[in-house]
Amino acid sequence: MVIVWSMSGVLENQLRRMDGKIVGEGFHPKAGQPHAEVFALRDAGDLAANATAFVSLEPCNHYGRTPPCTEALIKAKVKKVVVGMVDPNPIVASTGVSRLRDAGIEVITGVEEELCRKLNEAYIHQMLTGKPFVTLRYSLSVDGDLLDQLGAEVMESGGYYSQLLQEYDAVVVSSFSLSTKYFLSSKEPGAKQPLQIVLAKSSGSLQLPTVSNDTSSRTIIFSNKEITLELEASQKGIETIVLDRMNLAAILEHCKHQGLCSVMLDLRGNTADFAEILQEGFEQNLFQKIIVEVLPILGASNKDPLKYMQQNRRLRNLTSRTLGESILLEGYF
Ligand SMILES: [Zn+2]
Known part of the structure; x- marks a missing residue:
């Protein structure tokens, strides 16, 4: 059994490899509300026992605005936790992982880390710069x-x-x-x-x-x-x-x-x-x-010689390709 949260699209390959079934999902709605783990565990109910939990970010291990997620995972008797990235927050950094390990839960870190860093880019920036x-x-x-x-x-x-x-x-x-x-x-x-x-x-x-x-x-x-x-x-x-x-x-x-x-x-x-x-x-x-x-539109550019183009005319079949560092657009009049 598998629990997934905050990982939409990220761990599909992992799931397929495990031949797993999703028993619960959750995301963190906003500051002050419970974290994703709490929602996923609620969603999974009794099926969380012996499940593997996938988290994009290391579970928190401190009493902030909400109780620590590590305790919720331990209480739900999750068997294994796969962590996308360790939390850059110095209060959490690695203590979530060690708390889970101390409780006998198997923990793997750095899985699909690059994708998880992108998912958490706003949180990481805010944590590091304030x-x-x-x-x-x-x-x-x-x-x-x-x-x-x-x-x-x-x-x-x-x-x-x-x-x-x-x-x-x-x-x-x-x-x-x-x-x-x-x-x-x-x-x-x-x-x-x-x-x-x-x-x-x-x-x-x-x-x-x-x-x-x-x-x-x-x-x-x-x-x-x-x-x-x-x-x-x-x-x-x-x-x-x-x-x-x-x-x-x-x-x-x-x-x-x-x-x-x-x-x-x-x-x-x-x-x-x-x-x-x-x-x-x-x-x-x-x-x-x-x-x-x-957009597939010719605007109202007033720069020579583009000003001769028809304004607000729509283009057909606009497509794009990435070429090295550039993006190439092609469309038809
Ligand atoms: Zn948490």
Whole structure:
């Protein structure tokens, strides 16, 4: 018998080799809630006894906001634990593994370690630097124009954008999302929804959406002093924070205090809202990753000689290949 958690897609080969059956799965929904191990053990029930547990990260061995997972594994009488990577957190580092071994459980470490490091990249970064892991995302036309659009179906379940919303603890968007009454939500089954952080920089007034946000995702508006929000934000269940000037450090500090360790900046809509934040982010090295979606569209590039291309024309059969360090796109008019 096998228990798996937080390992989607990672250990399929291992499972096949063992001819195992999954008896329980779990993931860590958010800070303050029980860790993945607890959910997987709950899911497995009595079948956890004598099972092998696969974990992407070394089980914790200290009383933090939740009791240690090592004790839960021992209590459930798990026989063997396969650990993707040892926890970089100095409080945990290797004590989880030794606690399990002391209790007579067989432990193997470093299995599919590279993949597990990628799965845990935000946690590792946050643990080593004390700052949230920040990713920039944007969409481009084939001729290199920034687009507001997303690709067809990327917001649907299984689409990359829906998966990003599940993966990231917070998503930073422009004030455009308010005027369009548009709240982001992941369509993955049982997904935890990210905190939606709205930047409202432009002066003047900003009308809040007349539909109230659903309760599964929270929204905070960061604004500068010049803006007045029509309708009381608090009445909509929306928190507002006024800054002297828009700055990323303040936003990341807020995320950190909320126990959020990954943040995605989604560059769409009123991109002027992002200006200072992008400048600051690059100057202070606050960005860790970039995700770019190229759509099968010719934009409105004004650079010679691309300006002669037809604007907003769609391309057919756009495909990509990785060539060494480059990506080659091919499409048809
Ligand atoms: Zn734990």
